[in-house]
Amino acid sequence: MVLKDATAGPRNEKGIAAVIGVLKQRFGERLNTGHSTREQHSHTTTYIPEQLPDAVVFAENGAEVQEIVRLCADHEVPIIPFGTGSSLEGQVNAPLGGISIDTASMNRILEVNAEDLDCVVEPGVTREDLNVHLRDTGLFFPIDPGANASIGGMAATRASGTNAVRYGTMKDNVLSLTAVTADGRHITTGSRARKSSAGYDLTRLFVGSEGTLGVITSVTLRLFGIPQSIISGVCPFPTVSDAVNAVIMTIQMGIPVARIELLDALSIKATNAYSGLSNPEMPALFLEFHGTEQSAKEQAKMFGEIAAEFGSGEFIWAGEQEERSKLWKARHNLYFATLQLRPGAKAIATDVCVPISRLSDCIGAAQEDAAECGFAAPIVGHVGDGNFHVTLLVDEDSSAEIGAAEAFVSRLNERAVVMGGTCSGEHGIGQGKKSALVDEMGDALVTMRQIKAGLDPANIMNPGKIF
Structure with a gap:
C-alpha cells in the first residue's frame, strides 16, 4: 500500500466546505471559522510559517471526536489534533487546511487509582492541573517539559523534560490510551497492567506519532509518590x-x-x-x-x-x-530570558540527543559552529540523558539569517546522528525535521510509511508531518 501524499495536490475545497457545513449545524458556536481562532490553532512558537486550518471544532468527549473524524474521513478532509499549541516543529500547522480538533474542553480526570499508582485522564488535562488534583493523594506525575502542555499533546509528541533522568519520558509513563483512528474506530491500545506480552505494543506506536495515526481521547498514566x-x-x-x-x-x-x-x-x-x-x-x-x-x-x-x-x-x-x-x-x-539577549529577534529552538559520552563533544561543536555563524545561541541540556537544546536568535525578516540558521540545524542533526544519537530527543519531527529523519532512519522509514499507510491510507491524519 502506498501512502497518499496529501500535501502534493490541491486543497479539497468541496470536501472542506461540505464538512464545515455539517459541523456548523451539529456543533453551532463550537465550530469556529474566524481568522483569529484559526490563527491561534496554527504554528506560532517558532519561525516556521503559519498554515491555518479552515475551521476549529471544540470537542467535549471521545464520541464527538469519533463523529468528527468519521465525517472528515467520508470527505477525505485533513484533521489536525490540537492540545495547547506548545509544540516546536510545526506539528499543528495545516498545510492543506482542514479541521483542527481542539481537545482543551476534554479536561476531565476520569480515574485516580492511588493503590495502583495510575490515573486515567482526558487529553485536554494539563500537567499542572493534574498535579494540583493529585496533591492530596500524595502522588504526582513527573514529566515536566517546561510548558504547561496538555497530556494528550505530551503523549502525541513523546514529551520529556527535566525529570526524565530519574522518571523517564512519556513513552515510559503511558500505560495505555484510547484513540480514534482515521477510519473512525475508537480503540484502546492496552490495559492498566504494568506489563503485557499480548500482541503488538500499540501504546508506544501512538506515543510519539504526532497526530498522524489518530486523535487521542484518553491517556492512562503512571504516577509516583511525592518525595518526603x-x-x-x-x-x-x-x-x-x-x-x-x-x-x-x-x-x-x-x-x-x-x-x-x-x-x-x-x-x-x-x-x-x-x-x-x-x-x-x-x-x-x-x-x-x-x-x-x-x-x-x-x-x-x-x-x-x-x-x-x-x-x-x-x-x-x-x-x-x-x-x-x-x-x-x-x-x-x-x-523568554533568551529572547532578551537580542530584543526583537525570533527564536529558532532545536534539540538533539546523543550518548552521554559524546555530549561534551556535540555541545562543543555546536558552540563553535554558532560562533562561526555569528549567532547568539544559548544552550541548555537535560544532560542526564544526553539531550540538549540550542536556541538561535535570528531576524526573521532576513532570509540570509534564516538560511544560515536552517543550515546550522541541519549540521547539528547530522553531527548528532554520526555520534550515535538522534535528530530530536523531545521536540519531535513535525514539519521542521522531516529531512533529518530520512537521514537518520534510512530504510526503517519505509516501515514507518507502511504503518501510516495501513492505518491512514488517505493521509487525512495531520498530513505533512513526520513524512
Whole structure:
C-alpha cells in the first residue's frame, strides 16, 4: 500500500466546505471559522510559517471526536489534533487546511487509582492541573517539559523534560490510551497492567506519532509518590566538559538524581538578567534530589564531592520550597530570558540527543559552529540523558539569517546522528525535521510509511508531518 501524499495536490475545497457545513449545524458556536481562532490553532512558537486550518471544532468527549473524524474521513478532509499549541516543529500547522480538533474542553480526570499508582485522564488535562488534583493523594506525575502542555499533546509528541533522568519520558509513563483512528474506530491500545506480552505494543506506536495515526481521547498514566524531601541546587563549573564529566560520574556512581540540567555561560547570563539571579556567568548544573530527608542530603553531599573533582565552584543547595521554586521557574523561563539577549529577534529552538559520552563533544561543536555563524545561541541540556537544546536568535525578516540558521540545524542533526544519537530527543519531527529523519532512519522509514499507510491510507491524519 502506498501512502497518499496529501500535501502534493490541491486543497479539497468541496470536501472542506461540505464538512464545515455539517459541523456548523451539529456543533453551532463550537465550530469556529474566524481568522483569529484559526490563527491561534496554527504554528506560532517558532519561525516556521503559519498554515491555518479552515475551521476549529471544540470537542467535549471521545464520541464527538469519533463523529468528527468519521465525517472528515467520508470527505477525505485533513484533521489536525490540537492540545495547547506548545509544540516546536510545526506539528499543528495545516498545510492543506482542514479541521483542527481542539481537545482543551476534554479536561476531565476520569480515574485516580492511588493503590495502583495510575490515573486515567482526558487529553485536554494539563500537567499542572493534574498535579494540583493529585496533591492530596500524595502522588504526582513527573514529566515536566517546561510548558504547561496538555497530556494528550505530551503523549502525541513523546514529551520529556527535566525529570526524565530519574522518571523517564512519556513513552515510559503511558500505560495505555484510547484513540480514534482515521477510519473512525475508537480503540484502546492496552490495559492498566504494568506489563503485557499480548500482541503488538500499540501504546508506544501512538506515543510519539504526532497526530498522524489518530486523535487521542484518553491517556492512562503512571504516577509516583511525592518525595518526603526535595533538595535543589546550583553548581558552576569551569567548562561544559567539566560539568558533563561530573554528570557522567554521578550516574555511574548510581546517585538517583531527579533533575540535572546544564546551562552554558550565555544561558546563565540570560537567566540572571531575566529572573534576578546572581549565579557566576559560567557553565552550571541545576540539580534536584528526591528521597527521605536523610537520603536527599546524602545524594547532594555525594554530588558535591564528585563536582569538586572536576573543579566546580561552590555547590549551593537548599530544601526550602520557595528557593526551589525560584530556581526552577528561572529554568523554565529560559526561553523568554533568551529572547532578551537580542530584543526583537525570533527564536529558532532545536534539540538533539546523543550518548552521554559524546555530549561534551556535540555541545562543543555546536558552540563553535554558532560562533562561526555569528549567532547568539544559548544552550541548555537535560544532560542526564544526553539531550540538549540550542536556541538561535535570528531576524526573521532576513532570509540570509534564516538560511544560515536552517543550515546550522541541519549540521547539528547530522553531527548528532554520526555520534550515535538522534535528530530530536523531545521536540519531535513535525514539519521542521522531516529531512533529518530520512537521514537518520534510512530504510526503517519505509516501515514507518507502511504503518501510516495501513492505518491512514488517505493521509487525512495531520498530513505533512513526520513524512
